[in-house]
Amino acid sequence: MIHPMFISKNVSTNGSDLSKDKASVVLVPRSEGEILQSSNLKSFTLAELKIATKNFRPDSVLGEGGFGSVFKGWIDENSLAPAKPGTGIVIAVKRLNQDSIQGHREWLAEVNFLGQFSHPHLVRLIGYCLEDEHRLLVYEFMPRGNLENHLFRRGSYFQPLSWSLRLKVALDAAKGLAFLHNAENKVIYRDLKTSNILLDSNYKAKLSDFGLAKDGPTGDKSHVSTRVMGTYGYAAPEYVATGHLTTKSDVYSFGVVLLEMISGKRVVDKNRPTGEHNLVEWAKQYLANKRKIFRVLDSRLEGQYSIDEAYKVATLALRCLSTEIKYRPNMDQVVAVLEQLQVRNVNGRNQSPSVNRSRARQNSADDANHGRVPTAYPRPSASPLYA
Secondary structure (H helix, E strand, O other): OOOOOEEEEOOOOOOOOHHHOOOOOEEEEOOHHHHHHHOOOEEOOHHHHHHHOOOOOHHHEEEEEOOEEEEEEEEOOOOOOEOOOOOOEEEEEEEEOOOOHHHHHHHHHHHHHHOOOOOOOEOOEEEEEEEOOEEEEEEEOOOOOEHHHHHHOOOOOOOOOOHHHHHHHHHHHHHHHHHHHOOOOOEEOOOOOHHHEEEOOOOOEEEOOOOOOEEOOOOOOOOEEOOOEEOOOOOOHHHHHHOEEOHHHHHHHHHHHHHHHHHOOOOEOOOOOOOOOEHHHHHHHHHOOOOOHHHOOOHHHOOOOEHHHHHHHHHHHHHHOOOOHHHOOOHHHHHHHHHHHHHHHHOOOOOOOEOOOOOOOOOOHHHOOOOOOOOOOOOOOOEEOOO
């Protein structure tokens, strides 16, 4: 599959990895009009989206950020025409600020990538609106919001996700990344973080916000060079230092997310004790030691995992976080490890002793069926690591 943003010449026709193909590949940028015409998306009018979102009323806001806001709306499932609230299907409408040049580039990138890809673990982009200075994107609605809130927000609405659910979400996100990395022309997601992983009603995880996604290296190139963008703490160190971007940059970011998931701690938090502000730097010393990993693991999950299981996940996170690119696994290898752990969860725990130094807590998200879970969406766009 060739990205509609480019015309490709001398592309391998056997589906092989183009980074290993001796044939040269020339990518010629295409115009905005060509991208929009070649996408498999519905073109909405501004009037239609005003009706669908009740004229972008404040009480319809799902999330806000530096480049715009996300609103809840309704459309007919078949015709995709605007529908009355409570009828048809629910949608999330991202409206970009009108004066953002960077926002427009990211808007177009989302149309380019999500307009052609369809995968169970990528959020579905239904359509877009480009009318005068107005730029909007229409997505499927993900009722449980983003992973960030389920991990870090405290309160009755956000019970801690169970260990098994965290592994499931990690596997889903890994599958989404593996799909992007295995596309005929590799795609580097570049902005993996907990706020960009959305959850449906069954906790199926999907990657969202493709504004920073980039086409990967082609031919005999090892990387693509680009301005350093993303979110502090998640970006791979070699990318921050050089601007050289590879699929292994995403692997590092996945390692950060996985570490946040098993620890219940944010990657950067200056409210923690001295020496623990940066989660990756602090946790690395414990991840490779089966006797010390409990210092990193979320205490709310005690009794829900075996020591061997926790050690396998911790070791995987540590490999992903390697400062040497060559020691990081690829996402297919990550998926394989997480799938193996998933099978063990489904078939019952192994007989290894559980980590259970105190009474296990029972209020995990998969058995907290009472109460309404408020939705929180990621910020509509990311920003440069350095202003």
